Amino acid sequence: xxTQDPFLSVRHFVAVAQSGSFTTAALALGLTxxxxxxxxxxxxxxxxxxLLHRTTRRVSLTLExxxxxxxCLQATRxxxxxxxxxxxxxxxxxxxxxxxxxxxxxRRHVLPLLLDLASRHxxxxxxxxxxxxxxxxxxxxxxxxxxxxxLEDQADLVARRLGEQKLVICGAPSYLALRGVPxxxxxxxxxxxxxxxxxGYRHRWLLNNGAGQTEAYDIQVRHEMGDGEAVRAAALAGLxxxxxxxxxxxxxxASGALIPVLIDQSGGEMxxxxxWARSQHMQLKxxxxxxxxxLAAQESxxxxxxxGK
Numbered sequence: 001x002x003t004q005d006p007f008l009s010v011r012h013f014v015a016v017a018q019s020g021s022f023t024t025a026a027l028a029l030g031l032t033x034x035x036x037x038x039x040x041x042x043x044x045x046x047x048x049x050x051l052l053h054r055t056t057r058r059v060s061l062t063l064e065x066x067x068x069x070x071x072c073l074q075a076t077r078x079x080x081x082x083x084x085x086x087x088x089x090x091x092x093x094x095x096x097x098x099x100x101x102x103x104x105x106x107r108r109h110v111l112p113l114l115l116d117l118a119s120r121h122x123x124x125x126x127x128x129x130x131x132x133x134x135x136x137x138x139x140x141x142x143x144x145x146x147x148x149x150x151l152e153d154q155a156d157l158v159a160r161r162l163g164e165q166k167l168v169i170c171g172a173p174s175y176l177a178l179r180g181v182p183x184x185x186x187x188x189x190x191x192x193x194x195x196x197x198x199x200g201y202r203h204r205w206l207l208n209n210g211a212g213q214t215e216a217y218d219i220q221v222r223h224e225m226g227d228g229e230a231v232r233a234a235a236l237a238g239l240x241x242x243x244x245x246x247x248x249x250x251x252x253x254a255s256g257a258l259i260p261v262l263i264d265q266s267g268g269e270m271x272x273x274x275x276w277a278r279s280q281h282m283q284l285k286x287x288x289x290x291x292x293x294x295l296a297a298q299e300s301x302x303x304x305x306x307x308g309k
Contacts, residue, residue: 009043010072012036013051017069020059070141077283093285094123100145103130103227104248105165105272109303110146113296117289124285132196132227137277143286144276146293148245151273159273160290162297163304165245167206167268170258174238181261182241185217188262192222192240196231205243206268214268245270247303272297272304 015025016036026036044051051065061069077095101110111128118126135145137157151159175192182188185207195203204216222240225231228248235242235249236257243266252258260266274293276286297304 009039009046012039013043014069014072014076016040016052016059017061017065022054022059070138074138074141092123093121093288095283095285096125096127097285097289098127098129098141098143099289100129100131100135100140100142102132102146102148104229105148105245105303106130106146108247110293113292114289117292121288124288130227137275144274144289146272146274148272149270151271151275156278157275158278159275160294162272162274162293164269164271165247165304167243167266167270168246168249168253168260169205169207169241169243169262169266170235170249170253170260171241172236172238172257173259175235175240176259176261178238181259183262185215185262185265188217188219188241191220193219194223194225194231194234194240194242195219195221196225196227206270207262207265208268209265243268 012025012029012031015029016022019025019028022033022036026033029036031039040052047064047068049064049068050062051068053060053062099114101107106128107130114126114128118124129142134147135142137143137145146162148165169188179191182191188205193203193205203219203221205219206214207217209215223234225234228244231242231244232248232252234240235244236252241261246253249258253260274290276282276290
């Protein structure tokens with residue numbers, strides 16, 4: 001007597017979940033509706049959870065069903081990638097890579113690398129989004145993220161450092177003429193400051209304390225913007241001071257449209273990392289992207305260096 005495939009009911013569940021219909025899934029699988037229904041019931045009994053809501057008109061996923069479907073699809077992608085890598089001699093990456101980047105930095109310094117990579121690997125598909133906030137990679141179905149700033153220690157994530165960016169505090173001449181130039185870090189608490197969403201709930205800026213160490217100083221937040229380019233625009237409009245990477249405002253500093261302040265104390269640095277979920281098998285398509293970012297970050301003019309070049 002042949003042993004039944006333990007994952008047969010899993011494939012049945014995925015077919016029903018994706019089609020939203022027992023009838024449609026049964027036809028696609030070559031099963032009767034009764035046999036398919038019994039297979040799903042056995043799977044639910046084995047897992048000890050209810051995966052589907054069934055009515056006479058429609059089928060929908062429970063919360064547990066949504067989580068299980070996401071896990072099933074992720075496992076399927078891993079298997080497909082493994083088979084593809086073996087069949088192609090493990091040289092040709094294929095499949096879709098979902099990447100989330102910080103908006104301004106990502107568009108300027110990372111996206112060109114990804115587009116070049118895609119042009120060199122015709123079977124590599126990209127889904128690129130831009131976001132300044134923390135992302136749950138598994139929940140959001142994201143393969144890789146690039147983030148700027150200190151990282152939390154999370155055992156289920158892997159991070160590789162790409163570089164760092166140097167920060168400068170600056171404001172428009174119109175703002176400085178109205179509110180004055182801060183001469184000490186403590187005076188920042190009396191100025192209107194503009195931040196991006198990545199700053200979170202702790203409204204502080206990083207400055208050198210003169211002893212070779214970086215300290216965080218409290219600031220008075222006036223405006224919050226969605227990304228670095230919006231922060232720069234607000235500063236140019238004379239709405240307050242900003243602390244931004246030098247690469248973002250190099251042209252404005254050179255032209256005098258923005259004036260640096262606290263020059264001796266400014267110059268804090270923030271790390272840039274590429275992050276992905278830890279697993280025993282790193283898919284070839286992810287490895288190719290990570291390796292390309294690490295290689296590019298070592299090159300002069302890559303944008304991953306603290307000098308902003």
